[in-house]
Amino acid sequence: MKAVTYQGPGQVSVENLSQPIIQDPLDAIVRVTSSALCGSDLHMYEGRIPPEIGMVFGHEVLGVVQEVGSSVRLIKSGMRVVVPAHVYCGVCVNCARERTAQCLTMRPGRVGAAFGYTNKGNYPGGQAEFLRVPFADANCMPVPGKPGDHWEDDFVMLADGFVSGWHATDLARVQAGSTVAVFGAGPIGLLSAYSALLRGASLVFVVDNVPERLHLSQTLGAIPVNFQDGDPVDQILAYRRDSGLPPGETALPGVDCGIDAVGFQALDRIHPSRENPSQVITDLARVVNPGGSLGIIGVYPKKDHSPSPVGGFADGRLTVPWGLLFSKGIALGLGRTPDRRYNRMLRDLILTKGAHPGKIVTNHASLHEAPEAYKKFAARRDGVVKVVFVP
Numbered sequence: 001m002k003a004v005t006y007q008g009p010g011q012v013s014v015e016n017l018s019q020p021i022i023q024d025p026l027d028a029i030v031r032v033t034s035s036a037l038c039g040s041d042l043h044m045y046e047g048r049i050p051p052e053i054g055m056v057f058g059h060e061v062l063g064v065v066q067e068v069g070s071s072v073r074l075i076k077s078g079m080r081v082v083v084p085a086h087v088y089c090g091v092c093v094n095c096a097r098e099r100t101a102q103c104l105t106m107r108p109g110r111v112g113a114a115f116g117y118t119n120k121g122n123y124p125g126g127q128a129e130f131l132r133v134p135f136a137d138a139n140c141m142p143v144p145g146k147p148g149d150h151w152e153d154d155f156v157m158l159a160d161g162f163v164s165g166w167h168a169t170d171l172a173r174v175q176a177g178s179t180v181a182v183f184g185a186g187p188i189g190l191l192s193a194y195s196a197l198l199r200g201a202s203l204v205f206v207v208d209n210v211p212e213r214l215h216l217s218q219t220l221g222a223i224p225v226n227f228q229d230g231d232p233v234d235q236i237l238a239y240r241r242d243s244g245l246p247p248g249e250t251a252l253p254g255v256d257c258g259i260d261a262v263g264f265q266a267l268d269r270i271h272p273s274r275e276n277p278s279q280v281i282t283d284l285a286r287v288v289n290p291g292g293s294l295g296i297i298g299v300y301p302k303k304d305h306s307p308s309p310v311g312g313f314a315d316g317r318l319t320v321p322w323g324l325l326f327s328k329g330i331a332l333g334l335g336r337t338p339d340r341r342y343n344r345m346l347r348d349l350i351l352t353k354g355a356h357p358g359k360i361v362t363n364h365a366s367l368h369e370a371p372e373a374y375k376k377f378a379a380r381r382d383g384v385v386k387v388v389f390v391p
Contacts, residue, residue, distance in 0.1 A: 002391065003056045003128035004370040009047030012057065012374050014367050020124070020132035025071035028136030030083060033147040034156040035126045036060035036361075037370075037387040038085075039186040040299050042378050044118050048265065049301045051118040058127030058389075059085035059115040060159035064147060065140065066130070074137045080147065081140040082347070083133055084339035085160040087113045087123050090138025101336035106134070112336065127370065129391045141343055144351070153358025154350050156388060157191065162357040163342040164297055165191025169199055171295030171333030172257040176200030179255040181236055181287050182222070183280045185213035187386045188297055189261030190360045193222040196257075198355060205239075205255065207232045207283075209272060212383040216360060227269040233287045256292050258284040263298025264318070268310060275308035278319045285321045288330050296334035363387045 001019045004012050020029055035058045043049050044057070061083040068075055075081065088095050088103035094111075095103050106113035107121045116125020124132070133139050141158070145151050165188055174180055180196045182189050185208035193204045197220065206217035207225045214224035223239065225232045237253045245253060260280050268276035269283075284294055302316045311319050325332070349355040362385040365373045369389075376384040 001129040002367050003124070004058065004367060004389070006044065006051050006055045006057060007053060009050065010045065010378075012045060012371050014370055017056070017128070019130050022067060022069045023132065024134060025069040026135050026137070027069045028065050028072055028075055028133045028140055029067040030061065030063040030081060030131045030133055030140070031066045032061055032063040032126055032129055032131055032391050034062040034152055035128070035389045035391070036156050036159070036161065037127070037373060037377055037389065038160060039188060040117075043265065043299055043301070045374055045378060048304055048306055049118045050305055055116065056124035056128055057116045058125030059117055060156055060161065061115070061126035061131055062152065062156040062159065063131065068136060072136045075140045075142070079140070079142050080145060081142055082155055082158045082343065083115070083126065083131065083139055084141070084163070084343060085114055086336065086339050087115055087121070087134055087139055088340070089135050090340070095138070095340070098338050098341040100338050100340040127367065127389055129367070141347065143347060151350065153361045153388060154356055155347070157357035158343050158347055160337070161187050161191050161360070161386075162195070162346050163339055164188050164337045165195040165357075166342050166346060167337040168192040168259045168261060168295045168297035169195045171297065171335070172259050173293035173295075173331065173333070174199050174201055174257045177202050178257050179203045179240070180257045180259065181205045181207065181255045181284065182259045182261055183207045183284060184261035184298065185210065185217050186261065187360055189259070190217055190220060190385070191357055192259045192261050192297065193217055194220045194357060194360075197221050198349070203255070205236050209267070210380045213385055216362070216385055220359070228272065232269070233283050236287055252289040254287045254289040254292070256289060258288040258292065258294045260284055260294070260296045260298045264300045264304060264312075274310060275312065276310045277308055278311050281318070282321050285324045285328070285330065288328070290328040292328070293331045293333065294325070296332070361386045361388050364390055367391050
C-alpha cells in the first residue's frame with residue numbers, strides 16, 4: 001500500500017509498504033477514504049518533536065472496514081467508520097471515565113497513545129491506503145452514507161479537528177452568551193471558533209496574521225483580528241468599547257473566555273519572522289476578563305528539539321504570566337482531547353442539526369501530492385488551510 005512517511009525535518013515521502021493485517025482478534029483493517037493533515041503533524045514534520053524515520057503520519061481517518069478480527073462484535077466489514085486520533089482500549093479506568101487520551105492499556109507502563117504520533121506508541125498513522133485499528137469496537141465509530149458523499153469532509157473532522165475544537169471550548173468554559181477570543185486560525189483554532197458559535201457565544205474573535213485563514217474565520221461568523229495591524233488585545237478592547245458594552249460591564253472590556261490554539265510555536269507579534277512561545281499565553285492573560293477562563297488546546301511538548309532563542313527551552317519550560325493570571329482569577333484548562341467524550345455527540349450534531357465542520361477544508365490531494373501539500377501547509381501559502389488526502 002502507499003503511505004506518507006517521515007524522512008527527516010521538512011521531508012515526507014510516499015512509500016510502498018506492506019498492507020496491515022489482523023494482529024489481534026480485536027483488530028480491524030480499515031480502507032481509508034479520507035485522511036486529513038493536522039497542524040500537529042507539522043510539529044513532527046519540522047523536526048520539533050521528531051518521530052522515527054519511516055513513521056507513517058496521520059491521525060484523522062475516515063474509511064470503510066475491510067476486515068475484522070474474530071473477537072470484534074459491534075463493527076462489521078463494510079461499515080463506514082471514523083477512527084479517532086487517540087487509540088484506546090475503551091475499558092481501563094481512564095477510558096471508563098471518558099479520559100481516552102490517557103488510556104492505560106495501549107502503552108503499558110505509560111499513559112495515552114495515538115496514531116502516527118511521536119512518543120505515542122507504535123501505531124502507524126492513517127495517511128495511507130489502509131489502517132490497522134486495535135480494539136476496533138472502541139475505536140471505530142460508525143457513520144452513515146457512502147464514501148465521497150456530502151458528509152465526507154464533515155465526518156473526517158470527527159477524527160480530531162472538530163472534537164478538539166469542541167474540547168477547547170469546554171476547557172475555556174464557553175457557554176451561551178460568552179465572549180471569546182481564539183488565538184490561532186489554523187484548523188483547530190477555526191473549529192474552536194466554530195464550536196464556540198455553535199454553543200451560542202455572542203462574540204468570537206479570531207487572531208492570526210494569515211489573510212486566508214482570517215477570511216475563513218469570518219465566513220464561519222467570527223470577527224477576524226490581524227496581529228500585524230497592531231496589538232490584538234488593543235484591537236479587541238477597542239472593538240468591544242466601540243460596539244457598546246452591556247450595562248454594568250464597562251469595567252470588563254475584554255472577553256469571558258480565551259483559547260490558545262497555537263501552542264509552543266507561537267510567533268512574536270512584533271517580529272513575526274521569529275517565534276516567541278509565551279506570546280499567545282501572555283496576550284490571552286491580558287485580554288481575558290477577571291474571573292474568566294482560558295483553554296489551552298495548542299501543543300506544548302515536554303521536549304523541543306529546536307527551541308526558539310526567544311524564551312524557548314529544550315525541556316519544554318515556558319515563561320507564563322502567573323501573577324497576572326492569579327490576580328485576575330482566570331481559570332485554566334488544558335490537555336489532550338478525550339475523543340470518546342465528544343465524537344458521537346458531534347456526529348449527531350452533524351446529522352440532525354446541520355453542523356458543517358468540513359467547511360474549513362480548503363484542499364483535497366492524493367497521497368502522491370503529500371510532499372507538496374506539507375510544504376504549502378507549513379509555509380501557510382497558496383491559501384492552504386486544511387488539506388484532506390484522498391487515497
